[in-house]
Amino acid sequence: MLILTRKKGESIRIGDTIEIKIVAVDGDQIKLGISAPREIDIYRQEIYEAIQQENSQAATGQLPDDVLQAMKDMKKEKKDT
Template sequence: MLVLSRKKGESIIIQDHIEIKVLAVEGDTIKLGLVAPKHVDIFRKEIYLEIQEANRESASANPNGLAALLGQLKDIGTE
């Protein structure tokens, strides 16, 4: 892990396209501003982990669901 110190108003640049700027420091809270290309997804870690868990649950909930759905679509197409 790279650890950097920054003060209010200072930035970090990642690979020419992503800028992380310290906007404010208020007690234990730091406000960051992020500038990145639109195709880069940015999530708070707790939200990212929730999304990953929901994806795992969806993938394992009904492994035959897609096959059944495709079968229904095939039946509709032959009517």
């Protein structure tokens, strides 16, 4: 892992197309501005992990319990009509 120190208004570059700029610093929070081509997906870590987990479940055929319950309910409703 590369660790850099930057001040407000300073930035770093990743390759020729990505720039990460320190927009604001407020206590223990830092606001980042990211300029990158549209074809590059940018996610917060927790969102990325949730997407990966859902993709993994979909690939193995495992559906979350709430989805399974909704499917069972739909099947029951269809039967009852």
